[in-house]
Amino acid sequence: MREASSYTLSKDRTKESTWKFLLQELKPKGKLLTPFNIISIPVILLGAVIIAIRFWKGIGAVTNLSQEVPWGLWIGFDVVTGVAFAGGAYVITFMVYILNMRKYKSIVRVTVLNGFLAYVFYAGALLLDLGRPWNVVNPIIGNNFGTSSVLFLVAWHFLLYMVAQLIEFSPAIAEWLGAKRARKLLSGMTIAAVIFGITLSTLHQSGLGALYLMAKDKIFPLWYSEFIPILFFVSSIFAGLSMVIFEGSISHKVFGDQISEKNKGQHHSILHGLSKICAGTMLAYFFLQVIVFVHGQHWNLINTPLGYWYLTEMIGFVLLPLILFVISYRKRNILLIKIASIITILGIIINRLNVTVIGFRWDAANQYYPSWMEIVVTLAIIFTEIWVFRWVIRRMPVLRESAFSLTK
Amino acid sequence: MGIDRRNFFKVLGVTGATLALGKEVAAAEQEEEVNDAYGILYDVFMCGGCQTCEFTCAELHNLPAPEDVPEIGISRKTNDQRRTVVNAYDTSGGEVAVKRQCMHCLEPACVSACLTQAMYKTKEGPVIWREEKCMGCRYCMVSCPFDMPKFEYNSPNPKIIKCDMCYDRIKEGKEPACVEICPAGALVFGKRSELIKEARKRIMEMPEWYTDHIYGELEAGGTGFMYNAPVPFSEMDFNTKLQKRSYPELTKGFLYSVPTIFILWPTILLGIHEATKNKNNNQNKIQDDHA
Numbered sequence: 179m180r181e182a183s184s185y186t187l188s189k190d191r192t193k194e195s196t197w198k199f200l201l202q203e204l205k206p207k208g209k210l211l212t213p214f215n216i217i218s219i220p221v222i223l224l225g226a227v228i229i230a231i232r233f234w235k236g237i238g239a240v241t242n243l244s245q246e247v248p249w250g251l252w253i254g255f256d257v258v259t260g261v262a263f264a265g266g267a268y269v270i271t272f273m274v275y276i277l278n279m280r281k282y283k284s285i286v287r288v289t290v291l292n293g294f295l296a297y298v299f300y301a302g303a304l305l306l307d308l309g310r311p312w313n314v315v316n317p318i319i320g321n322n323f324g325t326s327s328v329l330f331l332v333a334w335h336f337l338l339y340m341v342a343q344l345i346e347f348s349p350a351i352a353e354w355l356g357a358k359r360a361r362k363l364l365s366g367m368t369i370a371a372v373i374f375g376i377t378l379s380t381l382h383q384s385g386l387g388a389l390y391l392m393a394k395d396k397i398f399p400l401w402y403s404e405f406i407p408i409l410f411f412v413s414s415i416f417a418g419l420s421m422v423i424f425e426g427s428i429s430h431k432v433f434g435d436q437i438s439e440k441n442k443g444q445h446h447s448i449l450h451g452l453s454k455i456c457a458g459t460m461l462a463y464f465f466l467q468v469i470v471f472v473h474g475q476h477w478n479l480i481n482t483p484l485g486y487w488y489l490t491e492m493i494g495f496v497l498l499p500l501i502l503f504v505i506s507y508r509k510r511n512i513l514l515i516k517i518a519s520i521i522t523i524l525g526i527i528i529n530r531l532n533v534t535v536i537g538f539r540w541d542a543a544n545q546y547y548p549s550w551m552e553i554v555v556t557l558a559i560i561f562t563e564i565w566v567f568r569w570v571i572r573r574m575p576v577l578r579e580s581a582f583s584l585t586k
Numbered sequence: 587m588g589i590d591r592r593n594f595f596k597v598l599g600v601t602g603a604t605l606a607l608g609k610e611v612a613a614a615e616q617e618e619e620v621n622d623a624y625g626i627l628y629d630v631f632m633c634g635g636c637q638t639c640e641f642t643c644a645e646l647h648n649l650p651a652p653e654d655v656p657e658i659g660i661s662r663k664t665n666d667q668r669r670t671v672v673n674a675y676d677t678s679g680g681e682v683a684v685k686r687q688c689m690h691c692l693e694p695a696c697v698s699a700c701l702t703q704a705m706y707k708t709k710e711g712p713v714i715w716r717e718e719k720c721m722g723c724r725y726c727m728v729s730c731p732f733d734m735p736k737f738e739y740n741s742p743n744p745k746i747i748k749c750d751m752c753y754d755r756i757k758e759g760k761e762p763a764c765v766e767i768c769p770a771g772a773l774v775f776g777k778r779s780e781l782i783k784e785a786r787k788r789i790m791e792m793p794e795w796y797t798d799h800i801y802g803e804l805e806a807g808g809t810g811f812m813y814n815a816p817v818p819f820s821e822m823d824f825n826t827k828l829q830k831r832s833y834p835e836l837t838k839g840f841l842y843s844v845p846t847i848f849i850l851w852p853t854i855l856l857g858i859h860e861a862t863k864n865k866n867n868n869q870n871k872i873q874d875d876h877a
């Protein structure tokens with residue numbers, strides 16, 4: 179509880195002391211030679227080198243992308259999958275601020291922080307993939323609005339949603355800086371930001387699926403249907419929540435010192451609640467998939483290698499975790515919840531990659547496999563995000579009780 | 587090929603003349619016919635596979651001259667080094683050569699995909715790419731049903747490469763370079779409606795030489811570049827299962843729902859928020875009362 183003292187609530191800081199405070203906060207806290215650091219630092223450095231090569235020699239120098247497969251791991255995994263996992267933020271804010279489910283309040287901040295960082299880093303990965311990133315301002319400053327483009331919509335929503343999430347999270351920053359008045363102002367904007375954020379999320383979670391609607395002849399029919407947007411939206415709900423469950427369990431181990439006893443006790447009840455919602459939405463999702471399958475009339479395709487893979491996804495990574503969630507809820511088994519959430523996370527990765535990479539141009543002469551450099555860059559992005567996440571958690575009142583609400 | 591080509595050209599010379607005449611008439615009526623843009627009709631039957639169009643195109647656009655030749659069994663593709671290719675196929679009607687390039691769709695998927703309007707459907711008909719706008723996202727490539735936009739993967743300043751129907755030449759009143767140069771007269775440039783008439787006429791007058799299908803008349807909602815051929819198009823590696831509706835239509839449903847959601851969602855959310863807030867307050871009150 180060493181931090182509680184660093185919040186001088188009585189007076190706002192003077193400018194000078196704020197700078198000193200910031201400098202001091204920039205210094206690393208905690209040990210340097212943890213296993214995570216030993217693995218992540220070289221990967222991040224290597225990733226940086228590869229990114230430099232990419233800008234120097236072109237995208238082809240580091241990726242396996244081809245004329246037939248123009249979008250690979252960086253879009254299919256970093257952006258499309260990463261954003262699905264970031265969906266937890268809009269679901270939890272919906273539950274807490276719109277439905278007023280107070281129970282989940284203690285995980286709002288960490289979820290929003292996670293969501294925000296995911297957007298910054300994974301949507302930021304989009305910039306790496308742009309061949310001419312200096313023109314990225316074109317659709318933003320308004321001289322060239324390609325309004326008929328789904329990507330235009332998605333890009334704008336990313337941008338606006340990041341702002342919304344920053345506003346939702348900003349009270350924590352204000353508390354960290356001890357800026358009392360700013361905090362009050364920013365907290366007042368939360369509800370508006372939440373409503374705006376949920377609306378944006380609905381649209382761009384489904385929009386990520388809609389991106390692929392015109393690739394009708396290029397995606398393996400079992401993964402293509404006009405319902406991709408709806409499927410992407412519904413699955414983003416349990417994708418996000420499973421990520422919340424998964425990250426929550428890790429945070430409770432790693433940052434246990436930050437979490438109050440009361441919140442620790444409540445955590446199980448939160449997990450049970452989340453597993454119930456996961457089960458419900460997964461059931462809806464599963465039925466949607468069944469309807470889409472029947473509607474698509476692709477029975478003949480089931481008896482192919484990709485058909486078996488499709489069945490594996492539906493049964494092993496949707497139906498199975500769905501059943502596990504139901505059982506875990508009935509039996510109040512925390513371990514089972516965690517297992518179910520991990521299977522769900524894997525299932526979402528598989529699903530998004532099936533649509534965007536594995537099933538995309540499944541018939542191409544030269545199949546696309548990500549290069550090792552694409553994978554390293556992806557890992558480097560994930561690791562950097564965790565670094566920033568850890569930095570924030572150790573400094574701002576995210577997991578621990580806000581000093582402000584204590585004084586209230 | 588089992589058909590006498592030379593004889594055939596004679597027949598065609600006549601029709602070609604009619605078409606040229608038609609073109610002039612069309613030019614005169616240009617102002618009224620804003621909707622009827624230019625296109626190209628390409629005749630597989632007449633094409634000898636000489637690759638002259640390929641060489642001319644490469645030269646005009648400062649690309650390396652092709653070093654390989656059409657060969658049966660090898661599918662040459664357009665790429666960042668060539669905007670058009672000629673391939674050879676062994677078909678039920680003998681060996682044929684087929685030129686491929688951007689189809690200049692009437693409602694292009696690439697244009698509706700492009701978020702910077704770099705891909706652009708000109709009123710004259712050609713679909714062009716504009717360097718200063720493009721951000722290199724390659725969504726046009728993902729969306730094009732003909733896989734025509736290509737990307738310079740090995741450049742730090744990459745461009746999208748595809749046929750632009752020689753838009754600059756068209757603006758100067760000239761024909762596209764490939765049309766002008768084709769020694770077999772397999773390519774005809776003109777108003778799309780005239781081209782369709784011409785293509786139909788060929789099919790009607792010489793049914794034994796033409797299959798009853800103008801590829802591009804309806805495919806993907808219609809294209810500016812169209813094909814006449816002696817054999818079914820499926821024998822020449824054409825995707826004949828393409829939908830007849832335009833591709834941008836596939837995303838319309840989604841895009842149209844956006845404004846609705848933008849109005850509906852916040853209203854609903856705010857409503858629920860207010861409702862649950864009151865409920866909770868009431869509960870608190872009740873609890874307070876009990877206390």
Ligand code: SF4
Nearest residue numbers: 688689691695696730
């Ligand atoms: S063929 Fe492809 S690149 Fe050409 S206009 Fe149609 S959609 Fe665009």
Ligand code: SF4
Nearest residue numbers: 700720721723724726
């Ligand atoms: S790569 Fe360029 S032309 Fe193609 S969709 Fe993106 S911005 Fe438009």
